[in-house]
Structure formats: structure tokens, C-alpha cells
């Protein structure tokens with residue numbers, strides 16, 4: 001769409017710009033044509049209409065010249081003819097009122113007597129010599145010097161309508177416009193489909209990538225669930241069974257009075273049970289309770305209950321409608337899990353508080369605050385160097401999802417982990 005608009009704008013610039021660029025060219029061209037015209041017509045007048053009588057106002061000579069001018073020179077574009085003597089007297093004009101009037105000739109006009117040739121310019125209709133031409137509108141005047149039969153030089157002048165001059169220019173523009181426009185249109189016709197297909201390809205690629213990513217995530221989820229199921233149905237059941245089976249044997253040993261044997265068996269049973277508990281915890285980690293079925297609030301409350309079991313006071317607030325929806329909730333859950341795990345392992349806190357709010361329509365915010373021992377940047381750096389990267393990994397995940405993670409802490413001041421994720 002943008003591409004098409006841009007192309008149309010470019011065509012408009014070419015057409016309008018071309019019009020203004022060509023206009024002066026066509027006017028120059030018209031002036032040249034008018035100069036040629038005044039020379040051709042000047043030669044015609046000199047050879048066929050101009051007699052020496054014109055120089056001193058002879059009526060027959062003037063009438064003869066007038067016949068020629070009326071018949072051969074005046075037409076719809078040439079509207080006036082004047083013949084000047086060198087001193088600025090109008091010897092002849094098709095406008096009788098001008099004959100015999102005197103107006104000073106300009107320097108360029110006088111130069112034509114010496115150098116020959118012709119010149120053409122826009123008429124200055126405010127000049128008194130041009131007062132009879134005013135009703136004709138914009139005019140181009142052209143001069144050339146010609147000679148009477150006895151060799152006296154006079155100045156021959158014609159006035160041409162500017163409209164017919166600019167009509168020439170318009171004709172030139174009209175002739176040039178179709179090929180230019182056709183060329184641009186062809187360019188557009190070739191490029192629009194190209195741009196269209198490129199955009200479509202990009203979009204397809206984008207969708208394909210999203211699909212691949214989604215299926216990769218789905219595949220890893222399936223794999224995790226499979227491992228969890230195998231562990232649960234295999235190793236966990238076996239170990240639980242062994243512990244179960246050992247208990248009567250230990251009782252038996254005790255009855256027989258084999259105290260050492262009995263205590264070794266009880267120790268083994270205790271360790272097996274501990275191992276099974278550990279495996280069950282691991283199962284929950286590998287395949288966490290589905291947030292969709294249990295809901296974020298219940299999942300967070302589960303996370304907190306293990307802290308509570310250790311005597312830490314906990315508080316949980318989830319605002320109505322604050323959860324981030326299917327895409328954001330797992331991230332909120334993971335962030336809360338890492339933060340609470342850190343509280344459990346590092347904070348030595350007396351209380352911890354979890355808040356989930358929606359500060360803006362498109363954002364979900366999770367805040368986990370503890371009143372534990374806190375930590376400084378140097379400590380975190382040291383732990384990171386030793387391979388403890390829980391928060392760092394989390395930062396990466398959050399950035400990938402377009403969210404922000406802020407960890408505020410100082411030794412002795414507790415720790416606040418704040419997460420903001422886009423909510424859908």
C-alpha cells in the first residue's frame with residue numbers, strides 16, 4: 001500500500017515538475033519561432049509591399065502596403081503590424097490612429113539597424129505606443145530591420161498573441177506526457193506485483209517461523225511430560241515399592257534382636273523415602289501443574305506453601321483480571337518460582353509478599369518482596385561467575401518475551417523482584 005502511494009506521488013512529481021520545467025523551454029522555443037516569423041514576413045513586406053513613398057506618408061504607397069499586410073500577415077495570431085523609421089516615427093500601422101506618431105525606440109531596437117537579425121519579447125502593454133494593443137491581452141512583440149527600395153532602413157514589427165505561443169508549449173507538453181506517463185505506469189505495473197509478492201513472502205516466512213517456534217515449544221513440553229510420566233511410573237514406583245518391602249524385614253530384624261541390621265535397614269528406608277520425595281518434587285518441576293487448569297493464583301499459592309512450611313510468613317494478592325493470559329502467565333509463574341526459590345535458599349527472610357497487578361491495559365506486573373538479608377551487585381557477580389545463573393537466565397527469558405525484569409536489593413534491606421510482561 002505504502003509502495004503504491006509512493007509511486008503515485010512520484011508520478012505526480014514527474015508530471016507537475018515536468019510541466020514547470022518544460023514551460024520556460026517551450027516559451028523560449030516560441031520566441032525563436034516568432035523571431036523567424038518576423039524575419040520571413042519582413043522579407044515579404046520588403047520585396048512586395050514596401051515602396052519609398054511610405055517614408056514620407058504617400059497615401060498610395062501606404063494603401064498598397066496595407067493591402068499586403070491585411071491579406072498576408074494579419075491573422076488570428078498576428079494582431080498588429082508597425083513599420084518604424086529610425087527616429088521613432090510610426091510610418092505605417094494597420095491601426096491608422098498610430099501612423100505619424102513618434103515614440104523613442106529602445107537601445108535593443110536601434111541595435112537591430114546596425115546588426116540585423118531579429119528579436120522577440122513579451123510586450124509591455126503599459127507603454128503608450130502599445131495602447132491600441134491592450135485589449136488583445138498578453139502579446140509577444142518581434143522586430144526586424146528591413147530596407148525600402150532606395151536602401152533606407154525601417155523597423156518592421158509584428159505583435160503575436162501569447163496564447164498561440166503558449167499553445168505551442170502546451171502542444172509540446174501534451175506530446176511528451178503520454179510516453180512519460182506510459183513509462184512510469186509500466187514501471188509501476190512491474191513493481192507493484194513484485195512488492196506485493198515480497199511482502200507476502202516476508203509474511204509467510206514470519207508465520208512459518210512462529211509456527212516452528214510454537215511446535216518446538218510444544219515438542220519440548222511433550223518430551224518433558226513423557227520423561228515425567230516415565231519417571232513417575234518407573235523409578236518412583238519401584239523405589240517406593242522397595243521401601244515398602246523393606247519395612248517388614250526391618251521389623252523382623254528388630255524382633256530377632258539384630259539391632260545393627262535393623263538400624264541399617266531403617267536408614268536405607270529413610271533414604272529411599274527421601275529420594276522418592278526428591279523425585280516427586282523434580283516431577284513437579286519438569287511438568288509443572290498446568291496454569292490453564294489450576295490458574296495462576298493457585299499455582300503461586302502452591303509455591304508459597306513450601307515457604308510457609310519453613311515458618312516464613314507469606315502474603316499473596318492477585319488482582320481481579322490481572323493475570324497475563326495464556327502467553328504471559330507461564331513467565332509470571334517462572335519468575336515467581338525463581339524469586340521464591342532464591343528467598344528459600346539465600347534470604348533468611350521472616351516474611352515474603354507476592355503481588356500480581358495490572359498497572360496498564362496491556363501489562364501484567366509481578367512483585368516479589370522479602371525482608372531478608374539482601375545482597376549487593378558484587379555478590380551477585382561472584383555467584384554468577386560460579387555458575388549460579390537463575391536470575392540471569394530469567395532476565396534472558398523476560399527480554400525475549402518483550403518484558404522487563406528489575407531486581408532491587410542491598411545488603412540488610414531485603415530484596416524486591418519486579419516483572420512486567422505484555423498481557424494478551
Ligand SMILES: Nc1ncnc2c1ncn2[C@@H]1O[C@H](COP(=O)(O)OP(=O)(O)OP(=O)(O)O)[C@@H](O)[C@H]1O
Pocket residue numbers: 342343345346347370372373374375379380383384387388389390391392414415
Ligand atoms: N531474595 C534474595 N535474598 C538474598 N540474596 C539473594 C536473593 N536473590 C538472589 N540473591 C543473591 O543473588 C545471587 C544470584 O541469584 P541467582 O538466582 O542468579 O543464582 P542462585 O540462586 O545463586 O543460583 P541458581 O538460581 O542458579 O540456582 C544469589 O546467589 C544470592 O547471593
Ligand SMILES: [Mg+2]
Pocket residue numbers: 338341342390391
Ligand atoms: Mg536462584
